[in-house]
Amino acid sequence: MKHVLIAALIGTSTLLASGTVSAQAKPEDVIKFRKSVYTVVxxxxxxxxxxxxxxxxxDQAVFLKNAEIVADMASIAPDAFAAGSDKGAETRAKPEIWSDAAGFKKVMDNFQAESAKLVQVARTAKDVDAxxxxxxxxxxxxxxCHDNYRTK
Amino acid sequence: MKHVLIAALIGTSTLLASGTVSAQAKPEDVIKFRKSVYTVVxxxxxxxxxxxxxxxxxDQAVFLKNAEIVADMASIAPDAFAAGSDKGAETRAKPEIWSDAAGFKKVMDNFQAESAKLVQVARTAKDVDAxxxxxxxxxxxxxxCHDNYRTK
Structure with a gap:
């Protein structure tokens, strides 16, 4: 059973690893993954x-937990925009994500930095004002990102 | 812009908080969230x-990062099975998830425990055998879970 499961999970598709070889995935799979990441966000x-x-x-604990998940998702979000995933399934991602890679990286870096900072702030927050x-x-x-890299 | 965005993110839907009030969400939204969590897994x-x-x-760093995300998703997975989300959209979740809540909690706890342990092991892994x-x-x-609580 164990081996059957592992085989099923791995399947016959191209192998992926966040941050390393996600560009090898099928475009439709990257798009599905992308939408999933943002649904969780x-x-x-x-x-x-x-x-x-x-x-x-x-509720400080609930706020922190939610902020942590957002930051976790931000950390993997760049993998969800692998080259070639501009088409292959319905997507609101604009071509500028890939044609303006430097600009897109900047908003992504910003998303990661600001979500990580929110986790830090939430850790010691006594009230909502914090x-x-x-x-x-x-x-x-x-x-x-939404204003510049996503269609309305 | 900021306030517009916040309003858009919050929308008019029922408010949610992982681990506390996810049961208030619309069934179809819970199911969409559930599928997203498992796509990320x-x-x-x-x-x-x-x-x-x-x-x-x-690659130890890549292994660890991927294991961490799986453990993060395991930590929020129970919210993706909120009461009432047995229907509302296409789903492979079996009714037993809710009718056998104790049994389902056991497999969920197991998923969380084993994924957390994998993170621990991966932190100091020198090779794949570890x-x-x-x-x-x-x-x-x-x-x-797949064998007992998900349709084929």
């Missing part, structure tokens, strides 16, 4: 925003 | 298996 950003907006009581400014910074980093 | 398990099977050279046994344990924990 969205799921965890939502309670952060709700707490900052006062729509949900501030995370408000850094959540805004993260939010701005999201917008930096 | 699969993406990162694949290179682990490939290294263990010798289909890819062992991670082989724990990767098998993780793989077995995956099978424990």
């Amino acid at each position: 969205g799921w965890h950003v939502r309670p952060l925003g709700a707490m900052v907006k006062g729509q949900m009581p501030f 995370v408000r400014s850094q959540f805004s910074a993260l939010s701005k980093s999201c917008a930096g | 699969g993406w990162h398990v694949r290179p682990l298996g490939a290294m263990v099977k010798g289909q890819m050279p062992f 991670v082989r046994s724990q990767f098998s344990a993780l793989s077995k924990s995956c099978a424990g």
Whole structure:
């Protein structure tokens, strides 16, 4: 069973490793992975925003956990834009992601930096005011990509 | 722009927080989240298996990073099975997940424990032999769920 499972998980598709050979994956698989990463991001950003907006009581442990997952996803997000994944399935990713690689790297770096900072701030946050400014910074980093590299 | 983005991210949907109020989400959203979590899991398990099977050279840093993401996803996976998400969109999740909640919790706990152990082992792994046994344990924990709580 164990070996069957391993074989099933590995399948016959091209082998991948985050940060190293994700460019070898099939474009449609990269796009599916990309959407999955951002679905997980969205799921965890939502309670952060709700707490900052006062729509949900501030809970430091919950805020931190959600912020950590966002930062984890930010750390793997670049792999979700492997070369060649501009088409192959429905996607809102703009061609500029690949034609303006330097600019895109900048917004990605920003997403990673701001989400990592939010984790740091959340670790010792006594109340929602302690995370408000850094959540805004993260939010701005999201917008930096959504505004320029994603179709409406 | 910042506020527009925050509003867009939060939307008008029910508010969620991993581990606390995910049960309030719409079933179809939970199912989408669930599939996303497991897509991210699969993406990162694949290179682990490939290294263990010798289909890819062992790289400790890459192995560790991938194992960490799997463990991160395991930590949020229970939220992806919120009550009521047995239907609402196409899903392979069996009704037993909810009717046999204790049994399902056991396989989930196992997934979390084995993936966390793999991270620990990977931290100091000098070669692939150091991670082989724990990767098998993780793989077995995956099978424990796939065999009993997911349709073929």
